[in-house]
Amino acid sequence: MLEARAAVRRLKEYHPPLGGRVGLRLDFNENTVGCSPRVLERLRQVQFEPLARYPERESVERQVAAHLGVEPAGLLLTNGVDEAIHLICETYLEPGNEVLIVEPTFSMYEIYAAATGAQVITIPAGPEFSYPTDSVLAHISPRTRLIAIANPNNPTGAVVPRSDLLRILRAAADAAVLVDEAYFDFYGETSLAEIERFPNLFAARTFSKAYGLAGLRIGVLAGGAEQMAMVRRVSSPYNVNAVALACLPEALADQEYVRAYVAEVRQGRERLEQELGSLKLHFWPSQANFVLVGIGEGHEAFLGGMRKRGILVRDRSRDPGCDGCVRISVGSNEQTERLIVALREVVRAISPMGVPA
Numbered sequence: 001m002l003e004a005r006a007a008v009r010r011l012k013e014y015h016p017p018l019g020g021r022v023g024l025r026l027d028f029n030e031n032t033v034g035c036s037p038r039v040l041e042r043l044r045q046v047q048f049e050p051l052a053r054y055p056e057r058e059s060v061e062r063q064v065a066a067h068l069g070v071e072p073a074g075l076l077l078t079n080g081v082d083e084a085i086h087l088i089c090e091t092y093l094e095p096g097n098e099v100l101i102v103e104p105t106f107s108m109y110e111i112y113a114a115a116t117g118a119q120v121i122t123i124p125a126g127p128e129f130s131y132p133t134d135s136v137l138a139h140i141s142p143r144t145r146l147i148a149i150a151n152p153n154n155p156t157g158a159v160v161p162r163s164d165l166l167r168i169l170r171a172a173a174d175a176a177v178l179v180d181e182a183y184f185d186f187y188g189e190t191s192l193a194e195i196e197r198f199p200n201l202f203a204a205r206t207f208s209k210a211y212g213l214a215g216l217r218i219g220v221l222a223g224g225a226e227q228m229a230m231v232r233r234v235s236s237p238y239n240v241n242a243v244a245l246a247c248l249p250e251a252l253a254d255q256e257y258v259r260a261y262v263a264e265v266r267q268g269r270e271r272l273e274q275e276l277g278s279l280k281l282h283f284w285p286s287q288a289n290f291v292l293v294g295i296g297e298g299h300e301a302f303l304g305g306m307r308k309r310g311i312l313v314r315d316r317s318r319d320p321g322c323d324g325c326v327r328i329s330v331g332s333n334e335q336t337e338r339l340i341v342a343l344r345e346v347v348r349a350i351s352p353m354g355v356p357a
């Protein structure tokens with residue numbers, strides 16, 4: 001009988017709860033109001049010709065490289081950051097290699113890494129989900145081939161100081177260090193500028209979050225030109241579809257739209273964090289477009305109460321160290337106000353003591 005590879009058979013199934021997402025979507029950290037109108041206009045103009053041809057990535061890649069200030073030879077457009085992670089694993093990992101990740105974090109690092117047969121070593125986050133740099137450094141061995149770091153991290157919103165990233169890059173010169181900057185727009189600090197100094201550094205960006213294009217699937221992987229030439233060898237030449245390539249220049253050109261959305265999210269994040277404080281709910285200060293909240297025992301009732309009010313938030317209670325936790329994405333001001341009204345009602349309903357005055 002045909003059998004999948006042993007490493008694949010050992011993988012756990014991963015089913016993000018995507019079915020029937022009706023209501024205010026604060027569960028997947030997407031943009032909650034949609035992309036730039038310029039992108040929609042470009043979509044309306046798409047003709048049969050680009051759909052009939054295989055997509056050409058290079059000219060758009062040059063535009064994205066110019067936008068990010070990196071060499072085109074060091075940049076690959078990908079089918080979302082998910083594919084960027086997959087390509088890094090395919091390029092660098094073999095059975096017997098070690099991969100370091102700090103938990104809790106984004107699930108796809110472990111899945112793609114384990115699928116190659118490499119051994120994934122999970123290191124628990126430090127106090128209040130801080131990045132345990134010393135512990136990561138202590139785990140680096142001659143077998144370490146990849147260290148994946150979400151900065152800011154999902155689901156915690158925590159960040160890694162630049163000086164700590166540099167220590168890891170220096171200590172793991174024979175490993176790929178992937179800094180996943182999916183939430184860069186809401187944070188503002190990047191490792192891109194370090195690529196020239198560190199040939200083992202890769203940075204990934206996405207258009208799924210601030211740009212509102214999760215459904216088009218476009219991301220970026222940047223690294224040194226020499227290493228990226230290797231990554232390109234395992235990539236399909238047609239990994240990014242023609243519609244995404246047609247829309248991306250418009251999305252990039254409308255920076256005003258992205259700036260306005262990001263500003264609103266950052267304001268909303270502050271507003272939400274203040275409100276969580278007044279409701280005496282424990283939360284972890286976030287640099288991304290979501291906040292992780294410790295609800296505790298009532299977390300099932302909390303999720304149900306929010307759902308009843310038409311607001312989808314994400315149960316993260318099964319993530320390591322996240323017992324009773326829920327992750328709430330932040331959207332527009334109006335949506336944040338609606339969220340806060342619902343939060344007050346639900347917290348009052350599930351708390352036997354009621355909400356403090």
Ligand SMILES: Cc1ncc(COP(=O)(O)O)c(C=O)c1O
Pocket residue numbers: 028029079080081082083106150153154180182205206207208214218219
């Ligand atoms: C840290 C992190 N990286 C990558 C992704 C996936 O990004 P993309 O939509 O570009 O595949 C996510 C999505 O939630 C994420 O949280």
